[in-house]
Amino acid sequence: MGLETVVKDIMDVAQAEVSRINANTDDEVSNIMDEARQSARTILGNRLAKAEDDVKKLRQQEISSANLEVKRTTLNARKEVLDNVYDKSLNQIVNLPSSKNEELLKAIIDKYQGNGAKIYSNKASEKLVTKLSSLTYAGNIDCIGGVVIENEDATIKLDYTYDVILKTVNEISMKQISDILFR
Numbered sequence: 001m002g003l004e005t006v007v008k009d010i011m012d013v014a015q016a017e018v019s020r021i022n023a024n025t026d027d028e029v030s031n032i033m034d035e036a037r038q039s040a041r042t043i044l045g046n047r048l049a050k051a052e053d054d055v056k057k058l059r060q061q062e063i064s065s066a067n068l069e070v071k072r073t074t075l076n077a078r079k080e081v082l083d084n085v086y087d088k089s090l091n092q093i094v095n096l097p098s099s100k101n102e103e104l105l106k107a108i109i110d111k112y113q114g115n116g117a118k119i120y121s122n123k124a125s126e127k128l129v130t131k132l133s134s135l136t137y138a139g140n141i142d143c144i145g146g147v148v149i150e151n152e153d154a155t156i157k158l159d160y161t162y163d164v165i166l167k168t169v170n171e172i173s174m175k176q177i178s179d180i181l182f183r
Helices: 003-094 098-115 123-132 162-181
Strands: 118-121 136-140 146-150 157-161
Touching: 003 162, 098 118, 098 123, 098 146, 098 157, 118 123, 123 136, 146 162, 157 162
Parallel strands: 118 136
Antiparallel strands: 118 146, 146 157
16 A cells, blocks of 8 residues: 555545534534524514513503593593583572572571571671561671571571582582483
């Protein structure tokens, strides 16, 4: 065997080793690429699922927020209507014809003056109240109408002013009024 044959055998063995290493490397590269692709698909799938969940949550938050805004707007509009009704009622009481005012004052005084010794009214009703009541007229109060009746030692005051009566009726009847207006 000559030197050339030995070199050729070594070269053949080296070439076979290079081919085997290249084949193994190609297999490893192929496996790594497959794992990377699978990992990328998993990551992409997870991110897409999270993004879809985030979009659903955002959509639900927006819907909830919009529903709250609609409710708030509706409640504000209802409150505005109820306030308007209250103001109109107050205006009608302020502008009662004198005969109606006298009739109301007479009914209040007749029913409640036995509970007191002094009576108060607004300046506009002073003469009428002194005419209708046997109680001592104690002075003027700031109200749209009606009277306040007080006992002798001023420990009990019964407020029958139109302001208080309207406010009380409004508070008691608010649900019923709302139901009538907003069916």
